[in-house]
Amino acid sequence: MDILQTTAASSELGRKRLKLKNPNRLASIILFFVLAMVAINSANKIVTKYIKNRIHRSITIEAGTALSLADFTTNPDAAMLTDLRAIPVNELGKYPAIITLGGKKVVSVITVVDTTPPKAVEKQVRIASTNKAKPEDFFESIQDATKVEAAFIQEPRFGVVGRQTVALSLVDAGGNVSLFESVLEVYIDTTPPVIHGVHDLTVWLGEPVAYKFGIAVTDDSGEEIDIEVDTSLVNLKELGTYPVVYKATDTSKNTTFAHASITVAPKPFGFENLEQLNLLCDNQLAILINNSMSDVEKLEAIHTWVRESILYTGHSDKESFINEAINGFTNRNGDCFTCYSVLKAMMERAGFKTIDVERIDGRTSHYWSLVYVEDAWWHIDSTPRSRAYNGDWLCFLRTDEELEQFSMDFRGYYKMDSSLYPSTPEESRYPGEPSNLDESIN
Numbered sequence: 001m002d003i004l005q006t007t008a009a010s011s012e013l014g015r016k017r018l019k020l021k022n023p024n025r026l027a028s029i030i031l032f033f034v035l036a037m038v039a040i041n042s043a044n045k046i047v048t049k050y051i052k053n054r055i056h057r058s059i060t061i062e063a064g065t066a067l068s069l070a071d072f073t074t075n076p077d078a079a080m081l082t083d084l085r086a087i088p089v090n091e092l093g094k095y096p097a098i099i100t101l102g103g104k105k106v107v108s109v110i111t112v113v114d115t116t117p118p119k120a121v122e123k124q125v126r127i128a129s130t131n132k133a134k135p136e137d138f139f140e141s142i143q144d145a146t147k148v149e150a151a152f153i154q155e156p157r158f159g160v161v162g163r164q165t166v167a168l169s170l171v172d173a174g175g176n177v178s179l180f181e182s183v184l185e186v187y188i189d190t191t192p193p194v195i196h197g198v199h200d201l202t203v204w205l206g207e208p209v210a211y212k213f214g215i216a217v218t219d220d221s222g223e224e225i226d227i228e229v230d231t232s233l234v235n236l237k238e239l240g241t242y243p244v245v246y247k248a249t250d251t252s253k254n255t256t257f258a259h260a261s262i263t264v265a266p267k268p269f270g271f272e273n274l275e276q277l278n279l280l281c282d283n284q285l286a287i288l289i290n291n292s293m294s295d296v297e298k299l300e301a302i303h304t305w306v307r308e309s310i311l312y313t314g315h316s317d318k319e320s321f322i323n324e325a326i327n328g329f330t331n332r333n334g335d336c337f338t339c340y341s342v343l344k345a346m347m348e349r350a351g352f353k354t355i356d357v358e359r360i361d362g363r364t365s366h367y368w369s370l371v372y373v374e375d376a377w378w379h380i381d382s383t384p385r386s387r388a389y390n391g392d393w394l395c396f397l398r399t400d401e402e403l404e405q406f407s408m409d410f411r412g413y414y415k416m417d418s419s420l421y422p423s424t425p426e427e428s429r430y431p432g433e434p435s436n437l438d439e440s441i442n
């Protein structure tokens with residue numbers, strides 16, 4: 001203020017006026033201010049540009065957090081070269097990310113940390129007095145971004161019957177600890193295991209047997225139980241029927257036995273071609289059926305395919321169902337024996353049990369099958385029939401009574417010796433559907 005002098009210019013108006021002592025000096029001052037303003041403005045622009053162009057050389061994220069380019073820079077011209085989805089954000093560590101800006105590559109280091117303790121829902125555990133439980137058995141669910149280890153704070157008193165409180169801890173990869181409490185109930189197991197799937201077997205002379213195929217054991221304790229098979233009375237080198245005993249014991253020494261018989265039968269004609277037939281079946285089954293289908297849906301797909309794929313020519317070689325099924329697959333023609341052979345082979349290969357059925361007292365022969373599904377035996381036949389034998393009537397999961405009625409309507413078509421076969425259910429799956437020709441189509 002020493003370069004300006006203030007004087008009272010008018011006492012009447014009470015105003016103050018500035019009087020210049022040196023005009024050149026004032027110009028210098030203004031110039032100084034202008035230059036200063038320009039400099040500050042430029043500096044601001046440089047700082048703004050620096051912030052805009054800045055790429056964080058390192059960032060730290062909480063485990064489990066999704067990454068995006070915005071975590072590294074706000075510059076819209078920047079591009080991420082690293083696939084951020086491939087960064088294992090659930091594993092602690094340091095991972096590089098490469099960003100490009102203005103033709104330059106910048107490496108940024110991502111540090112994944114875990115500072116959040118695990119969360120979990122506990123559950124009570126009930127075990128037999130002969131068993132132990134693991135710490136993780138006491139949790140319904142565990143939530144954490146990183147790997148969690150469960151542990152007993154104090155080992156439970158396994159084997160002591162009754163209820164006890166169990167103290168547990170969960171520790172994540174970041175070392176964060178959460179504490180929980182649950183209940184262990186120990187009981188004395190007096191319930192024997194249950195053996196499932198035991199059934200009589202037929203094997204061919206000299207062939208090996210998979211005794212445990214399709215057999216399973218469950219127990220109230222939930223423990224895994226091995227099954228023992230006593231085959232000491234079986235002679236696979238001699239034709240005959242022999243007893244087989246299955247035995248399962250839980251850790252509390254409760255035992256269950258299940259009995260079955262095994263029949264050693266002569267090898268069927270064409271046995272040497274069985275592998276070829278199995279391959280043909282497997283290839284076609286892979287197209288027709290899948291695990292999302294019910295057993296009845298699988299049978300329906302197989303039944304329809306055979307019915308529509310084999311052209312009825314009235315001729316077949318009836319010496320071997322194996323060879324005739326192979327002929328059916330490869331030449332796609334034949335007669336009822338061909339259809340029966342292909343259907344039987346495919347059903348059995350798909351895991352169904354079948355029984356061969358043959359017509360009696362007929363002028364000609366006829367062959368079809370019984371198939372076991374939904375806990376019962378049902379008649380099934382894929383042979384296409386002529387109009388004279390009501391070709392529209394499908395023989396798919398039919399009862400004995402339905403076949404008997406059909407035989408009365410159509411000259412003994414399905415006449416059989418019922419004493420040779422297990423009975424089907426009495427109730428039809430297709431109630432009210434007559435086997436005889438509807439008058440309207442006659």
Ligand SMILES: [Ca+2]
Pocket residue numbers: 114115116117118144145146172173174176
């Ligand atoms: Ca955590």
Ligand SMILES: [Ca+2]
Pocket residue numbers: 189190191192193219220221250252254
């Ligand atoms: Ca048990």
